[in-house]
Amino acid sequence: MNQFWPWIYLIVTNARIQKDDKYLIAQRSLNEKHYPWYWTIVWWKLEAQNWHNVLEENLKKEILEEVWIHVTEIKFLWNYYINQDNRKCLYITFWCKRLSWEAQALEDTENIQRLTLEELKNFKEPSFLQNYLSYIAK
DSSP, X not given: XXXXXXXXXXXXXXXXXXXXXXXXXEEEOTTOSSSTTOEESEEEEOOOSOSTTHHHHHHHHHHHHHHOOOEEEXXXXXXXXXXXXXXXXXXXXXXXXXXXXXXXXXXXEEEEEEEEHHHHHTOOSSBSHHHHHHHXXX
């Protein structure tokens, strides 16, 4: 397996969840290996049990586990990759229509907030939000 390491991507999916002019952001747990305490749109590593609709099904499952929101109408927004710890990481972002807005900080999430685009631009805590702003506003 180690001989294939340079070619294997870690796949990270994340979701833009919006209501009116506010966007849901989450603070990563202090126990996270990568970027603890950072604020971002909701994200997670792909964990596949099977390969049928794996991205969409994993997205629904993880959003429910992380912030307790049921989502539908998933739409692909953008992707990019970044090399983290000498491993290629593919980030895939989706827009999701939510069935509820009553989010909670659950598994691997310390806090949540709902902020406007202007509030996100001025967000001062450690975050990835500035990386996402041009895509969040689409």
